[in-house]
Every structure is written in C-alpha cells, then in structure tokens.
Amino acid sequence: MPLSSESLDVVFSFSVFTHLSARDQMAWLKDLARLLRPDGLAIISIHTTDSIDSKMKRSLEWTQRALPSLEREGFYFTNYSKTGMATLNDETLAKSMARYGYSVQTEPQVRRVWGEFFELLEFTELAFRRHQTLVVLRKR
Numbered sequence: 787m788p789l790s791s792e793s794l795d796v797v798f799s800f801s802v803f804t805h806l807s808a809r810d811q812m813a814w815l816k817d818l819a820r821l822l823r824p825d826g827l828a829i830i831s832i833h834t835t836d837s838i839d840s841k842m843k844r845s846l847e848w849t850q851r852a853l854p855s856l857e858r859e860g861f862y863f864t865n866y867s868k869t870g871m872a873t874l875n876d877e878t879l880a881k882s883m884a885r886y887g888y889s890v891q892t893e894p895q896v897r898r899v900w901g902e903f904f905e906l907l908e909f910t911e912l913a914f915r916r917h918q919t920l921v922v923l924r925k926r
Contacts, residue, residue, distance in 0.1 A: 792823045799830045804837075804918060805886050807863045812899070819903035822925040828904060831918035833890045836911050852890060860895025864888055896921060 855862040865887035904923035913920035
C-alpha cells in the first residue's frame, strides 16, 4: 500500500484473507505490520472449518484435499476455478484470478504464522454473519 510506515492505528479487513493463498496472506500481513504503529490493531476476518457449508463438507475435494491439508498445515486454499464457485471463460481474467479463491485456516496456524508480526488478542468463531471468524491482533 502506498502509505507511510507506522501511519495507521487500526486496520480492518473483512472478507479479504478468506480469499488469499498462504503466500498472499503473508505479503498482506507484512505490509499491515509495516503500516501499523507500535501496538496498532489489525481486525481481520477468516474462514475456519466452522465456516464451511455442508455441501462443501460432503465434496470429494474437502475429504481428499482440504482436511488433510488442514490437519498437516492448518491451512487450505483452492482457487475459484477448482471449486466451481466461479467459471471464468475469459483467459486473461482467469489468469488474474488464479491467485484468488477460498481459504480455510485453524487457530493454531494463525497463532504460529501470524504471530511473527502480531500478538493474537481475540479469535471468535463465526462472529461475522455466523460465517467468518473474527481475529484481533496487536502489532508486536
């Protein structure tokens, strides 16, 4: 972001991290840590296993790919073209959207990975519309 370092007290991100790969989440977290003043707060929503609807939980992708990845790494990402949630006929749009999808993560993964930059203050499952989990962080 084209803002000065340590220029913000609070950042609020709703339904952004729910669509980013682990690599893209790290890039965003690094930049948010750069932008926040010491002790600044980041309020972020994520998807956890409780966010997943029953249709996806019955899918082959969930049982064969998502669950093992969540158990191993605490994180799962699939781009939208693989989920069938979005069909992209335009090749240029499809390439730009390849990094955008659906991510699910666990609290231990958030503590471990995001803890490099932030102290976890709150982790409230399904706080937003009974679908997204609230994560409140303080810059270290």
